[in-house]
Amino acid sequence: xxxxxxxxxxxxxxxxxxxxxxxxxxxxxxxxxxxxxxxxxxxxxxxxxxxxxxxxxxxxxxxxxxxxxxxxxxxxxxxxxxxxxxxxxxxxxxxxxxxxxxxxxxxxxxxxxxxxxxxxxxxxxxxxxxxxxxxxxxxxxxxxxxxxxxxxxxxxxxxxxxxxxxxxxxxxxxxxxxxxxxxxxxxxxxxxxxxxxxxxxxxxxxxxxxxxxxxxxxxxxxxxxxxxxxxxxxxxxxxxxxxxxxxxxxxxxxxxxxxxxxxxxxxxxxxxxxxxxxxxxxxxxxxxxxxxxxxxxxxxxxxxxxxxxxxxxxxxxxxxxxxxxxxxxxxxxxxxxxxxxxxxxxxxxxxxxxxxxxxxxxxxxxxxxxxxxxxxxxxxx
Amino acid sequence: xxxxxxxxxxxxxxxxxxxxxxxxxxxxxxxxxxxxxxxxxxxxxxxxxxxxxxxxxxxxxxxxxxxxxxxxxxxxxxxxxxxxxxxxxxxxxxxxxxxxxxxxxxxxxxxxxxxxxxxxxxxxxxxxxxxxxxxxxxxxxxxxxxxxxxxxxxxxxxxxxxxxxxxxxxxxxxxxxxxxxxxxxxxxxxxxxxxxxxxxxxxxxxxxxxxxxxxxxxxxxxxxxxxxxxxxxxxxxxxxxxxxxxxxxxxxxxxxxxxxxxxxxxxxxxxxxxxxxxxxxxxxxxxxx
Numbered sequence: 001x002x003x004x005x006x007x008x009x010x011x012x013x014x015x016x017x018x019x020x021x022x023x024x025x026x027x028x029x030x031x032x033x034x035x036x037x038x039x040x041x042x043x044x045x046x047x048x049x050x051x052x053x054x055x056x057x058x059x060x061x062x063x064x065x066x067x068x069x070x071x072x073x074x075x076x077x078x079x080x081x082x083x084x085x086x087x088x089x090x091x092x093x094x095x096x097x098x099x100x101x102x103x104x105x106x107x108x109x110x111x112x113x114x115x116x117x118x119x120x121x122x123x124x125x126x127x128x129x130x131x132x133x134x135x136x137x138x139x140x141x142x143x144x145x146x147x148x149x150x151x152x153x154x155x156x157x158x159x160x161x162x163x164x165x166x167x168x169x170x171x172x173x174x175x176x177x178x179x180x181x182x183x184x185x186x187x188x189x190x191x192x193x194x195x196x197x198x199x200x201x202x203x204x205x206x207x208x209x210x211x212x213x214x215x216x217x218x219x220x221x222x223x224x225x226x227x228x229x230x231x232x233x234x235x236x237x238x239x240x241x242x243x244x245x246x247x248x249x250x251x252x253x254x255x256x257x258x259x260x261x262x263x264x265x266x267x268x269x270x271x272x273x274x275x276x277x278x279x280x281x282x283x284x285x286x287x288x289x290x291x292x293x294x295x296x297x298x299x300x301x302x303x304x305x306x307x308x309x310x311x312x313x314x315x316x317x318x319x320x321x322x323x324x325x326x327x328x329x330x331x332x333x334x335x336x337x338x339x340x341x342x343x344x345x346x347x348x349x350x351x352x353x354x355x356x357x358x359x360x361x362x363x364x365x366x367x368x369x370x371x372x373x374x375x376x377x378x379x380x381x
Numbered sequence: 382x383x384x385x386x387x388x389x390x391x392x393x394x395x396x397x398x399x400x401x402x403x404x405x406x407x408x409x410x411x412x413x414x415x416x417x418x419x420x421x422x423x424x425x426x427x428x429x430x431x432x433x434x435x436x437x438x439x440x441x442x443x444x445x446x447x448x449x450x451x452x453x454x455x456x457x458x459x460x461x462x463x464x465x466x467x468x469x470x471x472x473x474x475x476x477x478x479x480x481x482x483x484x485x486x487x488x489x490x491x492x493x494x495x496x497x498x499x500x501x502x503x504x505x506x507x508x509x510x511x512x513x514x515x516x517x518x519x520x521x522x523x524x525x526x527x528x529x530x531x532x533x534x535x536x537x538x539x540x541x542x543x544x545x546x547x548x549x550x551x552x553x554x555x556x557x558x559x560x561x562x563x564x565x566x567x568x569x570x571x572x573x574x575x576x577x578x579x580x581x582x583x584x585x586x587x588x589x590x591x592x593x594x595x596x597x598x599x600x601x602x603x604x605x606x607x608x609x610x611x612x613x614x615x616x617x618x619x620x621x622x623x624x625x626x627x628x629x630x631x632x633x634x635x636x637x638x639x640x641x642x643x644x645x646x647x648x649x650x651x652x653x654x655x656x657x658x659x660x661x662x663x664x665x666x667x668x669x670x
Contacts, residue, residue, distance in 0.1 A: 106487075106565065108596075109569075109596070111486070111487050111491065111566075126636045143487045144488075144491065181484075184482055184483075186483060211483050213481060213482045214484065216457060217457075247627060257538070259537045259539060260536060260562060260629040261536020261538065261617045261629070261632075262539045264539075264591060264617035264627050264628070265659055267621070268620050269658060271619070271620040272657065280621075285519070313542045314521070315524075316519060345521060366542070366658075366660070367658055
C-alpha cells in the first residue's frame with residue numbers, strides 16, 4: 001500500500017522527524033489559507049501516488065498566497081500518470097544548503113532490509129546509481145539485531161557529515177527504522193532530506209509503502225486514512241475481493257488462467273502470435289465453477305476486451321469445474337465475444353465432454369489456443 | 382538419487398486439520414509420500430486421513446521421527462510455524478503459504494540459514510522427487526515422471542505445464558523444486574543449481590523464471606562458471622508492463638530492473654538455451670540429451 005506524501009509525513013512527524021511547515025489543501029481557497037499560515041514563499045506539490053510529478057509540472061513555487069492559490073488550481077486540474085490530483089501539499093520553500101537521500105528497502109537477494117543514504121539527494125536513486133554510485137552508502141540490517149544507533153552514525157559519517165550533524169542525520173535513519181518495524185514498511189524514501197542554510201534537517205519529501213501482506217496488523221493506519229488502500233477501478237475491486245490477481249493492459253484479448261506464471265506465459269504466447277492482451281486474470285489455485293464464472297464476468301466488463309482465452313492447467317483445479325463455469329456464464333448471460341478454451345490436467349476428459357455437449361470448442365495446447373484467439377480477434381476487427 | 386527429498390524423508394504436515402492441509406495431505410498420501418505426523422496446536426490426539434495429529438512440532442517429531450515439514454498454516458501464523466519447524470531441526474521446511482509478510486519471511490530465512498536448514502518457498506507448490514514417489518507440496522503428481530532432469534521454477538501451474546510437456550516427450554525429472562513466487566524466498570536459484578550439481582543422477586537442468594528481481598541473472602552467472610551440463614531456460618512475463626505486479630508478489634519490473642529481456646540475455650550469455658514457448662522446453666531437452 002502506497003501512502004500519499006502528506007500521509008507519510010504525518011507518520012514521520014509522529015516519530016519525531018521534522019518536516020517543513022505547511023498543510024494539505026483540496027481547493028485553491030484552502031491552498032491560499034495554508035500559504036498565509038506559512039507566511040513565507042511556499043512550494044505547491046501535487047499529491048499523487050506516482051513518481052516523476054515534478055517533470056509532469058506537479059510541483060510549483062509561489063511567493064505569495066495568491067500565487068499559491070493559482071498554482072493549486074492548475075495542479076488540482078491535472079492528471080499525472082493518468083491519476084487525478086485530488087490534493088496539494090503547501091509547504092515552506094526551504095533555503096537549501098544540501099539535498100540528501102535517506103531510504104530503506106528490501107534487498108531480495110540478501111533477504112534483508114537495506115538502509116540507503118547519499119549526500120547527493122534530489123535525483124532518483126536509479127539516476128544516482130548511474131551517475132555517481134560511489135556516493136551511495138548502503139547498510140544491510142541484521143534481521144535479529146535490527147538497526148542500531150552506532151550504525152546510523154556510521155552511515156552519516158560515510159556520507160561525509162561531521163560534528164553535530166552526525167547525530168542529527170543519524171537520527172533520521174533511526175526514526176525511519178522505527179517506522180519500518182512498527183508498520184511493516186516495504187520501501188521508504190526521504191528524497192530530498194534537506195539541510196537548510198540555517199542548519200536544520202527537514203524531510204522535504206516522503207515516500208512510504210507498506211507491505212500489503214502485513215496490512216492485517218495495521219488496521220489502525222487504514223482507518224486513520226479514511227480511504228481505500230489502493231486506487232482501483234470497479235473491476236479491480238471485484239477481482240481483488242474474490243482473491244484473483246487482475247491487471248488491465250492495452251490490448252484486446254483477455255487471458256484467464258490459473259497461476260501467475262502460466263498467465264504471464266499465456267500473455268507472452270498471445271504476443272508471439274501477433275496479438276496483444278487486454279487482461280491478466282489469474283483465477284488462483286483450486287478454482288471451482290463459481291470462480292470461473294466470476295472471472296469471465298469481470299473480464300467481460302472491461303470494454304477493451306474483444307476475445308477471451310481461457311487457459312487452464314488442471315492440478316488442484318478440475319477441468320470439469322472449469323467447463324461447468326464456462327457453460328453457466330454462456331447460458332446465463334451470454335458471452336458476446338469469441339471464446340477460446342484450452343484446458344488439460346485433472347478431469348480433462350470430463351471437462352471436454354461437458355464443453356463438447358454444450359457446443360463449445362476447445363484446444364489441446366496453449367500455442368494452438370493463442371494462435372486461434374489472435375486469428376479470431378483479427379476477424380472481429 | 383535426487384536432491385533434498387528422497388525415499389527416506391519422513392514428512393510432518395503443519396496445519397493438517399485445515400481444509401488445505403487435509404486435502405493435500407490426502408493427495409500426498411495417494412501419491413506415495415511418507416507422511417508420519419500432523420501438527421495443529423490444540424488438536425493433538427485427533428487424526429486426519431489416518432495421520433496422527435500432535436499439538437506441537439516437538440511432540441510430533443519425538444513420537445514419529447519426522448525429518449521434514451510441509452506448512453499449510455495461514456499467513457499470519459505461518460512465520461511462527463516455520464520457526465517452530467526450524468527450531469526442531471526439520472529439514473527441508475516447505476512453506477506453501479502465500480501472502481506472508483516480508484518481514485516474517487526475512488526472519489525465517491535467516492533463522493534457517495543459521496542452522497543450515499533449507500526453507501523452500503514461501504508461496505511455493507513444493508518439491509517433488511518422482512523416483513522416490515515423494516511429493517512435499519500441492520503439485521499434481523501424475524504430470525511429473527522419473528528421470529534425469531532437475532527442474533526449478535518460481536511458479537506453480539507453469540511448472541506443471543512444462544513438466545507435463547516433458548512427460549509427454551518422455552523426458553523425466555530427478556527432482557522438481559518450486560522456489561516460490563515471493564520477493565524473499567529461502568532456497569535461491571543459485572543454491573538449487575548447487576544442489577543439483579552435487580547429484581550424480583541429474584544430467585541436465587531446467588530453470589523456469591519470471592520477471593522481477595535478478596535471481597535468474599545470478600543463477601546464469603553461477604551456471605556459466607560452475608555448471609557444465611545442459612541447461613534450458615524459460616522466462617514468463619516478456620510482455621509484462623513495468624510497475625505492475627503480475628500475480629506473484631515478486632513478479633514486478635521496478636524501474637529498469639527485473640525485465641525478461643535482461644534475464645534472457647544473461648541466460649544466453651551463460652550458454653543456456655531459452656525456450657520461446659513452454660512446449661519448446663521438452664523439445665530442446667530432447668535435442669540436448
